[in-house]
Amino acid sequence: xxxxxxxxxxxxxxxxxxxxxxxxxxxxxxxxxxxxxxxxxxxxxxxxxxxxxxxxxxxxxxxxxxxxxxxxxxxxxxxxxxxxxxxxxxxxxxxxxxxxxxxxxxxxxxxxxxx
Amino acid sequence: xxxxxxxxxxxxxxxxxxxxxxxxxxxxxxxxxxxxxxxxxxxxxxxxxxxxxxxxxxxxxxxxxxxxxxxxxxxxxxxxxxxxxxxxxxxxxxxxxxxxxxxxxxxxxxxxxx
Numbered sequence: 001x002x003x004x005x006x007x008x009x010x011x012x013x014x015x016x017x018x019x020x021x022x023x024x025x026x027x028x029x030x031x032x033x034x035x036x037x038x039x040x041x042x043x044x045x046x047x048x049x050x051x052x053x054x055x056x057x058x059x060x061x062x063x064x065x066x067x068x069x070x071x072x073x074x075x076x077x078x079x080x081x082x083x084x085x086x087x088x089x090x091x092x093x094x095x096x097x098x099x100x101x102x103x104x105x106x107x108x109x110x111x112x113x114x115x
Numbered sequence: 116x117x118x119x120x121x122x123x124x125x126x127x128x129x130x131x132x133x134x135x136x137x138x139x140x141x142x143x144x145x146x147x148x149x150x151x152x153x154x155x156x157x158x159x160x161x162x163x164x165x166x167x168x169x170x171x172x173x174x175x176x177x178x179x180x181x182x183x184x185x186x187x188x189x190x191x192x193x194x195x196x197x198x199x200x201x202x203x204x205x206x207x208x209x210x211x212x213x214x215x216x217x218x219x220x221x222x223x224x225x226x227x228x229x
Contacts, residue, residue, distance in 0.1 A: 004158075035219075043159070043202075043219035090158050104151075104217065106158030 002026065004107035006091050012113045018079040021110045025072050025093030031055075032074040033104065034066060037088040046089075049074055050096075078112075086114045119203045124224040127193045135188040135223055137203030142183050147206045149217070150177065150188050152199040159202065159219075162188065198227045 005024045013019050025032050033056075034046040045058040049068035066076040072093070078085055088111050092104040120138040127133040139148070150162040163170055163177045165186070170177040176189040190197055202222040 033217075035217075042221055043217075045217060045219075092158070103161035103164070104159075106160065109158055 004091055004093050004105050006089075006107040006110050008110060009108065010111045010113075012115060013081050014115050015081055015083060017081050018077065019081060019112060020075055020077045021089055021091075021112070023074045023076075023091030023093075023107060025074070025091075026105055029093035029095055029105070030072055031094045031096060032068055032072060033092045033094075034074070034076050035090040035092065036060075037090060037109070038086075043090070046076065081114045083114050085112065087112060119205060119220055121201070121203055121220060121223045123221065124226065126226045126228060127190075128228050129195060130192050133190040133193045133197070133225065133227075135190075135201050135203075135225065136185065137187070138185045139203070139205055140184045142205060143207060145207050146183075148177065148179065148186050149204045149206060150175070151202045151204065151217075151219075152197075153202070153222070154196075154199045162201070193225075193227045195227050195229060198225055200224050 004026055007022045011019060023032060031050045033048040035043050036046055037043045046060055046064055047054055047058060047066050048056040052068045063079045066074060068074045088109045090106055090109045092106045094104045147164055147166050149164040151159040152162050153159040163172055163175050165177045165179055169179060178187045178189060200222040202219050204217050
């Protein structure tokens with residue numbers, strides 16, 4: 001079974017631009033979560049989507065948004081990029097998401113650099 | 116979700132057992148204890164989880180204190196590949212909006228010496 005895939009793996013943007021990252025979950029998984037990882041703040045939860053609906057949201061500004069398609073693939077978008085948005089963005093998928101035994105499977109991440 | 120406290124770093128020799136502690140003194144009765152680890156240049160991966168009883172799987176064992184205020188992840192024979200950051204996370208299954216929104220702390224960086 002193929003794992004979680006994220007595209008692109010690396011991205012360089014300049015301040016003020018916008019960016020879209022893509023995540024394809026494991027086949028059959030309906031929950032997709034997004035995390036931001038930086039050296040200073042560690043791993044922080046952005047949002048979670050389940051059946052095309054945002055089910056949970058972390059404490060990030062509105063510049064960060066996401067969506068999920070009917071095939072469970074998900075995208076996240078960051079508008080008006082700031083230098084502080086430079087980070088590793090990780091996507092994780094799981095079967096349903098609510099049961100405690102549903103482990104999350106993480107992708108390799110997208111490394112975003114904002115210049 | 117309740118908070119956890121872990122040592123910043125630990126060292127172990129290859130092929131020896133490793134005990135990674137986690138304190139969670141404010142744990143509630145419905146908090147599950149999860150462990151994930153992140154190998155260098157990879158996303159986190161699931162290790163083990165439990166509620167009250169000790170748990171074993173092919174990767175590790177989870178020992179949970181009787182009062183549930185602490186737990187220990189046990190790697191029975193550390194290998195070089197086990198060098199990673201280990202995260203102990205609590206999840207309340209009845210919290211509003213419960214879903215896959217893990218709160219990761221700084222974790223414990225485990226170094227394995229050959």
